[in-house]
Amino acid sequence: MLPVDLNGKIALVTGVADNHGFAWHIAKSLQAAGARLVFSSHPRVTGIVENILARDKDAESRVLPFGAGTLKVETLIPCDVAFDSMEDVDEATRSDRHYQKHADYSIKGLMEAVRKGFGGLDILIHSVAFSPEIRNRLIDTSRKGYLTALSVSAYSLSALLRAAQPLMENRPGGASALGLTYIGGDRAVAHYGGGMSTAKAALQIDCKQLAQQLGPKNIRVNLISAGPYASRAARAIGDIQQMIDQASKLSPLPRPIEPEEVAHTAAFLCSPLASAITGHIVYVDCGYNIVGV
Numbered sequence: 001m002l003p004v005d006l007n008g009k010i011a012l013v014t015g016v017a018d019n020h021g022f023a024w025h026i027a028k029s030l031q032a033a034g035a036r037l038v039f040s041s042h043p044r045v046t047g048i049v050e051n052i053l054a055r056d057k058d059a060e061s062r063v064l065p066f067g068a069g070t071l072k073v074e075t076l077i078p079c080d081v082a083f084d085s086m087e088d089v090d091e092a093t094r095s096d097r098h099y100q101k102h103a104d105y106s107i108k109g110l111m112e113a114v115r116k117g118f119g120g121l122d123i124l125i126h127s128v129a130f131s132p133e134i135r136n137r138l139i140d141t142s143r144k145g146y147l148t149a150l151s152v153s154a155y156s157l158s159a160l161l162r163a164a165q166p167l168m169e170n171r172p173g174g175a176s177a178l179g180l181t182y183i184g185g186d187r188a189v190a191h192y193g194g195g196m197s198t199a200k201a202a203l204q205i206d207c208k209q210l211a212q213q214l215g216p217k218n219i220r221v222n223l224i225s226a227g228p229y230a231s232r233a234a235r236a237i238g239d240i241q242q243m244i245d246q247a248s249k250l251s252p253l254p255r256p257i258e259p260e261e262v263a264h265t266a267a268f269l270c271s272p273l274a275s276a277i278t279g280h281i282v283y284v285d286c287g288y289n290i291v292g293v
Contacts, residue, residue, distance in 0.1 A: 006271055007035075010038065011030045013030070016039045016040065026125055029264050032065050080093075081128050085106045108163055122173075124177040131193075133195070140193075180225075181203050181204055181224070183288065222279070225289065262284050
């Protein structure tokens with residue numbers, strides 16, 4: 001049997017907000033392969049994630065694939081990737097009750113917590129994307145909304161890896177960073193506005209540059225371009241079902257993707273089986289990206 005073996009690897013999964021999104025399913029696949037899990041969630045949703053990890057009504061969503069047991073997260077760390085350190089936090093955020101209960105919710109604080117708790121990091125999953133104006137066409141998107149989309153959805157990968165580099169460099173067998181993109185970074189896609197297409201395009205070239213720059217430290221950086229999927233975040237687009245139906249109709253495999261398909265690809269890309277793959281975008285979209293019309 002050819003194994004996907006992540007036994008003992010420390011995996012930080014960022015952007016966990018519920019038990020439906022790609023981050024949750026990727027975490028389950030990583031742990032089914034043996035990884036130890038650290039979750040990072042936005043300060044506004046840490047309580048929600050804590051409840052999902054504990055309450056009985058969500059027990060089924062914690063069952064791992066392949067009969068590998070039940071999801072167990074060793075720690076949940078709040079992080080707003082808009083802030084590299086607490087010195088960057090504006091007064092309005094500091095005064096927000098959702099933030100006040102957390103001492104440090106910056107990227108620097110996140111990595112310091114990982115360092116203290118685990119000493120190193122083998123896998124970093126970047127599952128963070130946000131635009132406050134996602135329903136606006138680009139022509140109607142404000143400068144502030146556009147720059148927020150770029151900062152949170154694209155630059156955060158560079159910021160996380162800069163802070164994580166001392167924890168990831170020269171790990172036994174190498175380390176792997178993996179982000180999520182969408183075909184909207186390659187083509188004009190209706191309903192995908194607010195600067196998000198631009199952010200995904202930026203994320204894709206950033207992936208290549210980061211792969212080149214971190215390769216000498218034995219850190220690989222890749223992206224999965226997933227087909228449209230009705231996660232909680234994607235439903236904010238408003239027409240996500242129309243996007244799914246269109247992709248399903250035109251794809252060579254004429255059906256929607258399943259989140260587990262993205263998750264299993266992620267486990268492969270983070271495993272020793274993909275040790276020579278870096279700087280790549282792997283499409284998990286039933287072939288939709290190859291279709292011309």
